Amino acid sequence: MDISKKKLEWIYTTMYRIRRFEETMLEQTLKGNSMGVAHTSDGQEAPPTGICAHLTDKDWIGSTHRGHGHCISKGLETDKMMAEVFGKATGQCGGKGGSMHISDFSKGMLGANGIVGASIPLAVGAALTAKLKGIENESVGVSFFGDGASSQGVLHESMNLASVWKLPVIFACENNGYAEATPSWYAVSAEDIASRAEGYGMPGVVVDGMDVFAVYDAAGEAIARARAGEGPTLIEMKTYRYHGHFHADDTSKYRKPEEEEYYKKLDSIKHFERTVTKQKLMTEKKLKSIRDAIEQEMLDAVEFALNSPMPDVSTVYDDVYVNYSNPIAGLR
Amino acid sequence: MTTSQANNPLGPGYEGVAGSEMRFRDIFRDTLRAEMNRDDDVFLMGEDISGGFDKDTKEPLDAWGGPFAATKGLVQEFGVERIRDTPISEAGFVGAAVGSALTGMRPVVDLMYFDFVTVAFDQLLSNAAKSRYMFGGQTKVPLTLFARSGAGTGHAAQHSESFYSMLAHIPGLKVVVPSDPYSVKGLLAAAIRDDDPVFLVNDKKLINLTGFVPDEEYIIELGKGRYMRRGTDVTLVGMSYTSVVCQQAADQLAEIGIDAEVIDMMSLSPFDEDILIESVAKTNNVVIVDEDTPRASMASEFAAVIADKAFDHLDSPVKRVTSPHSPVPYSRDLEIEFMPQPADVVGTVKKLLGRE
Ligand SMILES: Cc1ncc(C[n+]2csc(CCOP(=O)(O)OP(=O)(O)O)c2C)c(N)n1
Ligand SMILES: [Mg+2]
Numbered sequence: 088m089d090i091s092k093k094k095l096e097w098i099y100t101t102m103y104r105i106r107r108f109e110e111t112m113l114e115q116t117l118k119g120n121s122m123g124v125a126h127t128s129d130g131q132e133a134p135p136t137g138i139c140a141h142l143t144d145k146d147w148i149g150s151t152h153r154g155h156g157h158c159i160s161k162g163l164e165t166d167k168m169m170a171e172v173f174g175k176a177t178g179q180c181g182g183k184g185g186s187m188h189i190s191d192f193s194k195g196m197l198g199a200n201g202i203v204g205a206s207i208p209l210a211v212g213a214a215l216t217a218k219l220k221g222i223e224n225e226s227v228g229v230s231f232f233g234d235g236a237s238s239q240g241v242l243h244e245s246m247n248l249a250s251v252w253k254l255p256v257i258f259a260c261e262n263n264g265y266a267e268a269t270p271s272w273y274a275v276s277a278e279d280i281a282s283r284a285e286g287y288g289m290p291g292v293v294v295d296g297m298d299v300f301a302v303y304d305a306a307g308e309a310i311a312r313a314r315a316g317e318g319p320t321l322i323e324m325k326t327y328r329y330h331g332h333f334h335a336d337d338t339s340k341y342r343k344p345e346e347e348e349y350y351k352k353l354d355s356i357k358h359f360e361r362t363v364t365k366q367k368l369m370t371e372k373k374l375k376s377i378r379d380a381i382e383q384e385m386l387d388a389v390e391f392a393l394n395s396p397m398p399d400v401s402t403v404y405d406d407v408y409v410n411y412s413n414p415i416a417g418l419r
Numbered sequence: 420m421t422t423s424q425a426n427n428p429l430g431p432g433y434e435g436v437a438g439s440e441m442r443f444r445d446i447f448r449d450t451l452r453a454e455m456n457r458d459d460d461v462f463l464m465g466e467d468i469s470g471g472f473d474k475d476t477k478e479p480l481d482a483w484g485g486p487f488a489a490t491k492g493l494v495q496e497f498g499v500e501r502i503r504d505t506p507i508s509e510a511g512f513v514g515a516a517v518g519s520a521l522t523g524m525r526p527v528v529d530l531m532y533f534d535f536v537t538v539a540f541d542q543l544l545s546n547a548a549k550s551r552y553m554f555g556g557q558t559k560v561p562l563t564l565f566a567r568s569g570a571g572t573g574h575a576a577q578h579s580e581s582f583y584s585m586l587a588h589i590p591g592l593k594v595v596v597p598s599d600p601y602s603v604k605g606l607l608a609a610a611i612r613d614d615d616p617v618f619l620v621n622d623k624k625l626i627n628l629t630g631f632v633p634d635e636e637y638i639i640e641l642g643k644g645r646y647m648r649r650g651t652d653v654t655l656v657g658m659s660y661t662s663v664v665c666q667q668a669a670d671q672l673a674e675i676g677i678d679a680e681v682i683d684m685m686s687l688s689p690f691d692e693d694i695l696i697e698s699v700a701k702t703n704n705v706v707i708v709d710e711d712t713p714r715a716s717m718a719s720e721f722a723a724v725i726a727d728k729a730f731d732h733l734d735s736p737v738k739r740v741t742s743p744h745s746p747v748p749y750s751r752d753l754e755i756e757f758m759p760q761p762a763d764v765v766g767t768v769k770k771l772l773g774r775e
Contacts, residue, residue: 240511
């Protein structure tokens, strides 16, 4: 295997961190500690991990309503993420954004986005910036989106744009088979979303999204092309979300237990563990020490979030503009 | 229409007729069902309005039954041709609904959260609202759209808008905002039967509220407001959920001896100028309450009409109680600060009447 030991450790840490963040966040949300709506991405750890393993803080990613995994893969800190979900002043956006809008511009994370499809052209724009500045080799744009989002016109416009301008973009489709309760076989007219690429003159690849090594390889190739100035690629990763569409969604109303069990057998974290121990790349002891550290990190994140203060209500009026102090603090 | 006028169906007092206490969401669905039974040309489109299909049989599962279960059960009654789940393609299916309306159907579109209307805005503005006019009256667009608005549920900036003023700004489009189970029944039926495109906006905070609904079939004329409460000292003007806020404020004002009149506008375009003028002529003071942001808002528009047409009746400046000029924040305390509260209305009235 052509992955360094350090990278393997990063991959495992990242996947396990996503898994445990989502489980912990969901538990806390159901306890009433979150302020609102939260979408979990456990089960889908491989796509963001395998892709972001190739990125630095200078590369940009666009994200979705299901954005926690993207954030973690891009290096955001779980305590500030948890605090944001809890609506606290110490949160990543000071409590203004919540689960659906976590962002960190210092880490190349353009923000989770609540409008399906809306972040796709942002990654194209980041790639445009790179091209204009002549830094394509060190700053690509990755757009994460779902199977549902692939039906939005803005994806198709963005793909065409990226292709005609030969921009360094990765269109990273996380096909988890469903958009809310709607199965992709119902809503998507093509067998593979990757086949859309052909019409826009770019490579399209289908990858097993439960296999982080497969994602890592496909992403490595696409990102190398992008950095070399050869333009965009569409990668479709077939994956699965373990929990409901949002925290209170009951999947048993629209997914069969056999199907859920099938994907749990393909679990990306277990697959990673089996692979690295069999090939003697990492020891079970090492894996356990990573898991233990993450467990502690989650306890700390929850404690940090719980103990953090609420934002001052005066912050409602801040940051509407850069250089204009809002005189209309509600007409009251 | 068989409403008994004697019971003043546009305001309190209609409890005199036969009916029952119902949830907003339930009467909304019942009205959709009644309109679909009434007219075979009415059909429904939207994301997850039934929600989910069996992989083997391809039968609809009705797992979601629409956002907030608004359309639950309808697919079993009307089938997948008339209860059409859509891909996530708002521009496409709103445009298709306009095209279908232009050619003889009466589509009803569920846009889920009100914020998503902007994805389809071009179809609404350039096609739905303008076709009749720019084609010289040759055609009509009997299209109904609905969506859920409002802050207060922790949905953050992109799922909490109340910018109905943006729609009311468009000539050719009608905009209605029910505020209780009674008004949603009459307004939804009127919207579906109307030959112009009508957008019905339901504040999320109303969806689980209950209220009295007459059994009989009725419509509420588009463009009409109603009195929710009669009073003599000040007029409180509400729309959508702020009509509830106004009634709560009026209760609090009554405790300190201020007798407030409450108007529920119900329609934002066209809207009822007469009721505003009539009420202000009596109370001589007015506070307009709007959860939309204040610039170029309905509150501003109502204020302009009052200043223009009821100026001589005013004893005090026209006041607006609105959200701040900002997006909707996530954290609960911030969200509460953002939304107009009864206390804000009470405070404004006390200041206005010199009762601090
Ligand atoms: C423009 C828009 N339409 C609809 C929605 C409501 N919505 C939120 S997530 C979602 C499903 C998205 O499915 P997919 O793209 O497959 O992502 P997944 O949830 O599976 O991660 C829908 C319909 C939205 N947020 N924005
Ligand atoms: Mg999906």
